[in-house]
Amino acid sequence: MSFWGYLVDQRQHLLTDAFQHVSAVVQCMAIATLLGVAIAVLTFRSDWAGNLAIASTATVLTIPSLALIGLLIPVVGLGVPPTVITLVLYGLLPVVRNAIVGLRGVDPALVDAAKGIGMSRTARMLRVELALAWPPVLTGIRVATQMLMGIAAIAAYASGPGLGNEIFRGIASLGSANAINQVLAGTLGIVVLALLLDALLALVGRLTIPRGIRV
Known part of the structure; x- marks a missing residue:
């Protein structure tokens, strides 16, 4: 069967896997x-705390994703739990690092001005500091999202959802008629979805970042 024929024949199954992915x-x-921004807000004012937060989340990236999922299986079982834990842990570093950099880069004079007009500490954080730090935070989200699109495919090892199942089925049946079609469908599907998500996040940036502070 041709690759196009395989896509047509398996379109419903592929669409379901793509949606789950x-x-x-x-x-x-x-x-x-949410976790990454919260960690950044709590640690960015202290050099050692901010550096510890970045180093701690960076440590996760030194663990191969397949190994991390394998370690989680005896603890939380198969399926969604190890997938969620792995993806969240891997997604933290770009968000934490960029949020800390963004918050530290806010001009203190602007924060003082907001304080001078009577804004509370919470209001200053939400309406001034986080608002000005949003461009680098969004960049971190975009980087993390692209990374997680690929890592999510490994979740199929733990019976997780997504297009990784298509890839693993193809690898497991190498030599069969549709093995290559399965691997290609899963791989190309992830690439296309990653590009679409990045384009969507770029649009979010255009809509939410004022022209004057776009990077």
């Missing part, structure tokens, strides 16, 4: 963003 990445990226 994107859904897993987006949801885990949302959790990683």
Whole structure:
């Protein structure tokens, strides 16, 4: 069967896997963003605390994703739990690092001016510091999202959702008629979805970042 014929024949199954893949990445990226920004807000004012936060989240990237998933399986089982934990942990570093850099780069005079007009500490953080740090934070989100799109494929090893299942099925059946088609469908699907998600995040940046502070 040709590759195009395989796509047509398996379109419903591929669309389901693609939806699950994107859904897993987006949801885990949302959790990683909330956690990462919270960690940055708590640590950016202290050099040692900020550096410790960056170093701690960077340590996760030294662990091969397949090994991390394998270590999690005896603890949380197969399926969604090891997938979510792995993706969230891997998504933290770009967000934490960029959020800390962005928050440290805010002009103190602007923060003092906001304080001078009576804004509370929470309001200053939300409306001044995080608002000005949003461009680098969004860059971190974009980098992490692209990374997680690939790592999510490894989750199929733990019976996780997504297009990785298509790749693993193809590898497991190498020599069969559709093995190459399965690997290609899963791989190209992930690439296309990653490009679409990045384009969507770029659009979010255009809509949410004022022209004057775009990088």
